Amino acid sequence: MLAAHMDEVGLMVASIEKSGHLKIYPVGGVDERLLLSTSVQVGPDNVPGVIGAKAVHLQKKEERGKAVEFDKLFIDIGAKDKEDAEKATKVGDYVSFLAEGQALQDDLFSGKALDNRAGCAALLEILKKDCPLSFTGVFTVQEEVGLRGAKVAAYRVNPRIALVIETTTAADLPDIKEHDHATSLGKGPAFTLRDDSVITHPQILERLVTVTENDEIPFQFRRFPGSFTDAGAISLSRDGIMSGVISTPCRYLHSPSSLLNLRDWKNLIKVVDGFLNSIVEKGL
């Protein structure tokens, strides 16, 4: 089973104020520091809005210099009042970042939701290839709120081996020491040793490394031990499933402007392809 989650972090309309402003709460791990002044779209009709807060000159002394917290943020869709806002949206509507993908120099690509549309795109490419191994590709839901979709999918598919295709944090930034980089852009797909939900099965890890060595594909180990992935839920399904995680490194994850290197993404596809072929050749 190859799995890539298709959901992204976002917001939800929590209430509509008398003034027509929308109070919000997060869906998945959203960093409130990134929200102020971002453009968003609200609900099924993609109503445009901006995220606002009290202006700096109205802030109390103790509020200044701090991130505005969720309960002080609101979405402004330009409504005159509550009644006007209710024509465009309702409580429970989802809110997503409005951000177009853009190509930067040197194969770099920026956009919202690269976590984990990059994984979805990779899985689509792999599904298009001729593969002698029969496998199930699963695009999972609700990963960002607790690995929920993968849990039921793994139960249904009941695979022998699972490889999760993810996007993971890159921290190759100024003032961060190399051993704290987690991953770096441009150094190849990242293999998870362990995160908070899974220890990659040693046979899977070893095989991934062998594939990259045979095909001379660059790779890196993910050095950050934290966070959760679908592999956590899959590995404990039924009587246990050997699981691993391969990721495209990505800076500024969970923001409207996440950033990855397309060469890493292409190399990830090569590794997964090589992994599948190697299982046909010699099992795992």
Next chain:
Amino acid sequence: MKDLLSRLVDSFGPSGSEETVRSLIKKEIKGLSEEVFEDNLGNLVAYKGPKGVEGDLLIVSHMDEIGLMVTFIDENGFLRFTNIGGLPKNTLVGSRIVFRNGTSGVISQEKVKDQTELDFNKMFIDIGARSKKEALEKVKIGDTAVLVSAFSQECTRLIGKSMDNRAGCALLIETMRRLPASLPHGINFAFTVQEEVGLRGARPVTYSLKPRYGLAVDVTRVGDTPEPEYKMDVSLGKGPAIKVKDSSVICHARVVELMVRTAENNNIPYQMEVLERGGTDAGVIHLSREGVPSGVLSIPCRYVHTSSEMVDLQDLENGVLLLVALLKDKWL
């Protein structure tokens, strides 16, 4: 049992890398059960009882231990690492560690302004390598290591690393040795993996075995040292503890009652245990499928998750007596 325990604690087996301790246990239980198998995640299961009958009881003891994993090797040959399980940050510096291949190292730290800020990413392992190249000849990224500590005995107290939960493994193995040939139930003894990283191994093993009852054997904390972190009415040497609850499970009343009655009837000393923080494999066993009534037999242990954990040999001995008596009894 002391020698058995000493072999077990000296064995290597951080969560996810349990191969060495698993082979040792396999050797120790050879011939003691009708059937032995290893599942997808590495849990070792031994079945004892009538053939062709599904196991009614599942008795588990996790065989993994806390440890660490190499994440990065710098140009000068120093290793960076992450924890495997609840490795204590404040007692690590100066500790000796060892990899499966025998490579040893010492943990030290960068300069920090405030020692309370000390985290794993400020620490490193020195394996004596003079360069990255030299380090790579001995270890690679992803390799795991455990704390080093010599096993010793003072009166009835035993001191060593990974008493959590090799003491439980020893108790299970010794119980298997002493059980009579004919038993009222089919029993699956499972030595589970990855308990220390979130009760992971016990979940799939319970799913596949579908037991009627579950029992975990694990160490528990005590409250009998000077100003303990948590108030707890469990002491070393006063007998095995019958768990009532911890953060992962409220033990099934019927199982608790059976354990208490068995201890009383056989004049085995015991203590009742309420653990405010911490969990055991019973936490996932009792929620498997449509639910499995479960209990926990605990071995009192001081200094849990340090390189020198202390248990009492008499508690272990009484634990074996209690478990043997329990398994000879009819549960259903």
